[in-house]
Amino acid sequence: MLPKKKRVTRSVFQNIMDKGSVVSGSFFILRYLKQDTPQYAVVAPKKIAKTAVKRNSLRRKGYNILRSYDLKSCAGILFYKKEALIASSIDIKKDIDLILKKAKII
Numbered sequence: 001m002l003p004k005k006k007r008v009t010r011s012v013f014q015n016i017m018d019k020g021s022v023v024s025g026s027f028f029i030l031r032y033l034k035q036d037t038p039q040y041a042v043v044a045p046k047k048i049a050k051t052a053v054k055r056n057s058l059r060r061k062g063y064n065i066l067r068s069y070d071l072k073s074c075a076g077i078l079f080y081k082k083e084a085l086i087a088s089s090i091d092i093k094k095d096i097d098l099i100l101k102k103a104k105i106i
Contacts, residue, residue, distance in 0.1 A: 006038060008041040012039055016031050019033060023099050025096075025098055027083050027095045028078050029078075030099045031079070035073060037075075040076050040077070040078070042078045043059075044058040044062075045080065047082075048082050048084070061089060066078070071100075071105055074103075074105050076103075
């Protein structure tokens with residue numbers, strides 16, 4: 001889990017969904033918006049993983065990988081794609097790295 005200061009609030013989430021830019025990768029879709037403080041969220045939709053246990057484990061993987069980066073001032077939401085279910089942690093890390101570089105966040 002991210003520290004509370006780095007989590008996306010409801011208002012920021014809605015703002016990102018309305019006005020944010022989109023970058024897509026093999027396993028993720030990143031919606032982001034430039035702002036003063038870095039805030040992030042990882043979303044694992046019910047369409048992808050039916051059980052809460054799987055969704056929570058996917059979210060935890062995403063948060064652990066995001067925690068290892070020194071992220072710039074930007075608010076972002078990582079949405080999992082169905083292909084991520086069969087991907088290894090190394091592949092997921094590579095895809096997140098690629099997406100963050102495309103968006104010029106790292």
